[in-house]
Amino acid sequence: MTKKILLRKSSDLPCEEAIFTDMGIILDSGYELNDFRISFKSYGTLNNDKSNAILICHALTADQFVTNNNPITGKEGWWSNMVGPGKSIDTNKFYVICSNVLGGCIGSTGPKEIKSDTKSPYGIKFPTITIKDMVKVQKILIDEIKIDKLYAVIGASMGAMQVLQWIIDYPEKINNSIHIAGALKHSAQNIAFHEVGRQAIMSDPNWHNGNYLIKNTKPERGLSVARMIAHITYLSEEALHRKFGRKLQSRDLVSFGFDADFQVESYLRYQGSSFVKRFDANSYLYMTRAMDYFDVSEIFEKNMNFNTENNDHIHHCVISFTSDWLFPTNENKEIVKILNRTNKKVSFTEIVTDKGHDSFLLEETDFYKTISGFLNSNINGRL
Amino acid sequence: MTKKILLRKSSDLPCEEAIFTDMGIILDSGYELNDFRISFKSYGTLNNDKSNAILICHALTADQFVTNNNPITGKEGWWSNMVGPGKSIDTNKFYVICSNVLGGCIGSTGPKEIKSDTKSPYGIKFPTITIKDMVKVQKILIDEIKIDKLYAVIGASMGAMQVLQWIIDYPEKINNSIHIAGALKHSAQNIAFHEVGRQAIMSDPNWHNGNYLIKNTKPERGLSVARMIAHITYLSEEALHRKFGRKLQSRDLVSFGFDADFQVESYLRYQGSSFVKRFDANSYLYMTRAMDYFDVSEIFEKNMNFNTENNDHIHHCVISFTSDWLFPTNENKEIVKILNRTNKKVSFTEIVTDKGHDSFLLEETDFYKTISGFLNSNINGRL
Numbered sequence: 016m017t018k019k020i021l022l023r024k025s026s027d028l029p030c031e032e033a034i035f036t037d038m039g040i041i042l043d044s045g046y047e048l049n050d051f052r053i054s055f056k057s058y059g060t061l062n063n064d065k066s067n068a069i070l071i072c073h074a075l076t077a078d079q080f081v082t083n084n085n086p087i088t089g090k091e092g093w094w095s096n097m098v099g100p101g102k103s104i105d106t107n108k109f110y111v112i113c114s115n116v117l118g119g120c121i122g123s124t125g126p127k128e129i130k131s132d133t134k135s136p137y138g139i140k141f142p143t144i145t146i147k148d149m150v151k152v153q154k155i156l157i158d159e160i161k162i163d164k165l166y167a168v169i170g171a172s173m174g175a176m177q178v179l180q181w182i183i184d185y186p187e188k189i190n191n192s193i194h195i196a197g198a199l200k201h202s203a204q205n206i207a208f209h210e211v212g213r214q215a216i217m218s219d220p221n222w223h224n225g226n227y228l229i230k231n232t233k234p235e236r237g238l239s240v241a242r243m244i245a246h247i248t249y250l251s252e253e254a255l256h257r258k259f260g261r262k263l264q265s266r267d268l269v270s271f272g273f274d275a276d277f278q279v280e281s282y283l284r285y286q287g288s289s290f291v292k293r294f295d296a297n298s299y300l301y302m303t304r305a306m307d308y309f310d311v312s313e314i315f316e317k318n319m320n321f322n323t324e325n326n327d328h329i330h331h332c333v334i335s336f337t338s339d340w341l342f343p344t345n346e347n348k349e350i351v352k353i354l355n356r357t358n359k360k361v362s363f364t365e366i367v368t369d370k371g372h373d374s375f376l377l378e379e380t381d382f383y384k385t386i387s388g389f390l391n392s393n394i395n396g397r398l
Numbered sequence: 399m400t401k402k403i404l405l406r407k408s409s410d411l412p413c414e415e416a417i418f419t420d421m422g423i424i425l426d427s428g429y430e431l432n433d434f435r436i437s438f439k440s441y442g443t444l445n446n447d448k449s450n451a452i453l454i455c456h457a458l459t460a461d462q463f464v465t466n467n468n469p470i471t472g473k474e475g476w477w478s479n480m481v482g483p484g485k486s487i488d489t490n491k492f493y494v495i496c497s498n499v500l501g502g503c504i505g506s507t508g509p510k511e512i513k514s515d516t517k518s519p520y521g522i523k524f525p526t527i528t529i530k531d532m533v534k535v536q537k538i539l540i541d542e543i544k545i546d547k548l549y550a551v552i553g554a555s556m557g558a559m560q561v562l563q564w565i566i567d568y569p570e571k572i573n574n575s576i577h578i579a580g581a582l583k584h585s586a587q588n589i590a591f592h593e594v595g596r597q598a599i600m601s602d603p604n605w606h607n608g609n610y611l612i613k614n615t616k617p618e619r620g621l622s623v624a625r626m627i628a629h630i631t632y633l634s635e636e637a638l639h640r641k642f643g644r645k646l647q648s649r650d651l652v653s654f655g656f657d658a659d660f661q662v663e664s665y666l667r668y669q670g671s672s673f674v675k676r677f678d679a680n681s682y683l684y685m686t687r688a689m690d691y692f693d694v695s696e697i698f699e700k701n702m703n704f705n706t707e708n709n710d711h712i713h714h715c716v717i718s719f720t721s722d723w724l725f726p727t728n729e730n731k732e733i734v735k736i737l738n739r740t741n742k743k744v745s746f747t748e749i750v751t752d753k754g755h756d757s758f759l760l761e762e763t764d765f766y767k768t769i770s771g772f773l774n775s776n777i778n779g780r781l
Contacts, residue, residue: 044654143654203638203662204630210663211626213656214670218619220603236601243594244627247587252723255586261693269691271427271526273596273683277690279586280593287597300656307660308652310644340635340723 032056033122034159040151046142050131053156054122055079055114058098059106061162068162069104069390070153071113072170072177075245075302076294078121079113082106087121087293093376096383103387109166116177117152118144118302120295127228127295137297139225144301146173146309150180157188164188167390171195171375172342173302176309179350183311183318186326193332193386195375196339198346199353200310205341208248209303212241216296225297238296239287246286251338251371255279315350319357331361332389334382336374362389415439416505417542423534429525433514436539437505438462438497441481442489444545451545452487452773453536454496455553455560457758458628458685459677461504462496465489470504470676479761486770492549499560500535501527501685503678510611510678520680522608527684529556529692533563540571547571550773554578554758555725556685559692562733566694566701569709576715576772578758579722581729582736583693588724591631592686595624599679608680621679622670629669634721634754638662698733702740714744715772717765719757745772 033054039047056079061068071081071094078085082092082099098104098111115123118141126141157165168189170178175197182192201209216222219237223230247255259279263269266276275281319326331354335347344365354361364385368374374382416437422430439462444451454464454477461468465475465482481487481494498506501524509524540548551572553561558580565575584592599605602620606613630638642662646652649659658664702709714737718730727748737744747768751757757765 046654139656200644202635203642203644203660204633204635206644206660207626207630207638207662207666210658210660210666211623211630214619214626214667215598215601215623217656218598218602218623236597240594240598240601240623243590243597247590247594250587252585252587255590259586261583261586261589271429273522273600273687275593277586277589277593279590283590283593284597304656 034156036155038155040148040155042142042148043145044143048124048142051117051124051152052122052128053114053117053124053152055112055156056081057113058082058111059109061110061160065162066164066166067108068110068112068157068160068165070157070165070168070181071098071104071111072149072153072168072174072181073113073116074170074172074174075306076242076290076299077174078119079115080121081111081113096378097386103383104169104390105387109390112157112160114153114156116144116149116173116302118149118298118305120298123152125295126225126297126301136226136228138228139297139300141297141301143308144305146176146180146305147184149305150177150184153177153181154185154188164190167191167193169193169195169386170197172197172372173306175342176306176311179311179315182326182329182331183314186318186322186329189329191330191332191390193334193389194347194350195334196336196342196347196372197350198342199312199315199349201307202346205248206307208244209307212244213300213303215240215244216300219296222296225300227296233291234296235291238291238294238299239284241296241299242290242294243283243287246283248341249371249373251340251369253338253369254371257369258282312349316353316357319353319359323357327359329359330389331359332385333361333363334385335363335365336370336372336379336382337365337367338369339372339374341372417539419538421538423531423538425525425531426528427526431507431525434500434507434535435505435511436497436500436507436535438495438539439464440496441465441494442492444493444543448543448545449547449549450491451493451495451540451543451548453540453548453551453564454481454487454494455532455536455551455557455564456496456499457553457555457557458689459625459673459682460557461502462498463504464494464496476759480766480769486766487552487773488770492773495540495543497536497539499527499532499556499685501532501681501688503681506535508678509608509680509684519609519611521611522680522683524680524684526691527688529559529563529688530567532688533560533567536560536564537568537571547573550574550576552576552578552769553580555580555755556689558725559689559694562694562698565709565712565714566697569701569705569712572712574713574715574772576717576769577730577733578717579719579725579730579755580733581725582695582698582732584690585729588631589690591627592690595627596683596686598623598627599683602679605679608683610679616674617679618674621674621677621682622667624679624682625673625677626666626670629666631724632754632756634723634752636721636752637754637756640752641665695732699736699740702736702742706740710742712742713772714742715768716744716746717768718746718748719753719755719762719765720748720750721752722755722757724755 219234
């Protein structure tokens, strides 16, 4: 098989940078993906010995636009309070790279992209993607940039799942790992919430069995409901109470009807309607499925026990948030337990906050300090 | 205004017994409901001095068929493990009555019923109903049966809200109250989950702005999604983990697709599809709205403080469940605090269980003992 990889700037894509390849890869499902594109974005400068690269793995609905302007939304990147010159992940020191995951919808090959042989969008014929598949193509990208070893791989939520998969599959490629608000396996409750979101999308007649793009429509209402459900799980009850409580929206009295009387309703409707502008519904199906399928509880412990020559060098940092009920502290601690009982270098911090799972996106001083402290202490030692 | 109330057996209704009235009532919203029907079901025998009547207030999607066969579903009534001869709520001793709430869909006047002047279903033109309105018509029913004083009023969840409303509005009509898994006000998180459910229904094109009945269709997919969302909140993470975990449904390996691979998905889909057979979508909108609007936090404390001559006699029992995250113990305790600081007779029990909010429907020995103990100790004193 001819292997052809093109790394190029692209002006016709939101991604700005991308690799295109016709190198076939076999996915977890057994499907052979013959050609694909991985779009990415980088910040800072790769140093001469290519030892300062940090790979950020994004979460379910995020993208490669970690910081600065996001050309899709016109807003700041999702982690702009964390990543930048002088920030906790300091782009004066580090070369930060983030790629849109395989199956995503911001420039990487996913269900909304045109399949080369049929000249039609994949739609629901896109192969099922796993976290392992996402990491497999990230590895191809990192190899292509000729980075021998990542200074760190960092991710929260679905990104944290990718971090664990990196540790399992390519431990020799990473020096440090930062795992934020994740778990060794997706819980029954989380699968349940995802399934309801999927049903909301697939129940929308505009979904057309996944073929909405060729029908020139989109299942916006279903996707909006899916986003609203998910959004509740990203917050905590305390945060919702503090932020909204039972406060009314632009009125003094309830309307005795089905308007968005309460601020929390108005907020959720906004979250739903703004999401559908930037995200592909089929991609949402595939991403949630990848998370549901994720379960490395056995393989992770096995690898930590037996592949020690490959992974003993990694410094691990695991972070959880007290009010995160989607990926609660006890699930994050399972990872720490395994790392401790296999004698790995691991630090663990539980950040006290009432902001729920979304804490990783929000201002949390202790959280910033934990990340910068971990990265800088390792800089002193090895960079 | 002529007041006409008919109490009669009805063979053409699922309710078996109902009152029909053209006595107009003014609802909380200001709407004048000129005629309405309240269907109910009773068990056991009313004693001569009519002192053994217990009113059970049902929850969001339940109905008047508390025990024995439910003619709508063909299954056992929703509280058949609690209510019956020799059971915790003993129909050998008590006359148990339960009415379908106003706005419901099992025989009482609600959005699917025909409006007398237009000869067409109310649909979304049905007036908004509050918990106070539900209790107001229950009071009319109780008066009609010539019960001067209820031995007890009992309810869980939305039923518990009705119990609080009874204590506020008609304290002179009740001797005992049992409040299970409720709160003084619906929380922001609970409003949020309800709002997503409503959006799922209203996004279904078959909803037709609430006029689906005259279009001879039903928003079944939207209602099913709404039920699935709600159902997750009725369970606990522990219960989902214990019951399903990541177990697969009728297969050894994942399908790499969007089938219900996991048992929890299959279970939720079943919950959704079976619910739409028995429940009206508009009624679901009105019931959830009534719960969202519920907030008696100020009036309850005020009444307990100042209307003491009317309510001092009531024995209160408040029950919560450790794993209930919809109506958590701390919210139930707010009621107990007020009752204690206003020197009322109140007992409080937190049942240790991993079954979540739905514990009130499930086998919980401690729960049964708490109910029967409370009811019987009061029997000894006063019946």
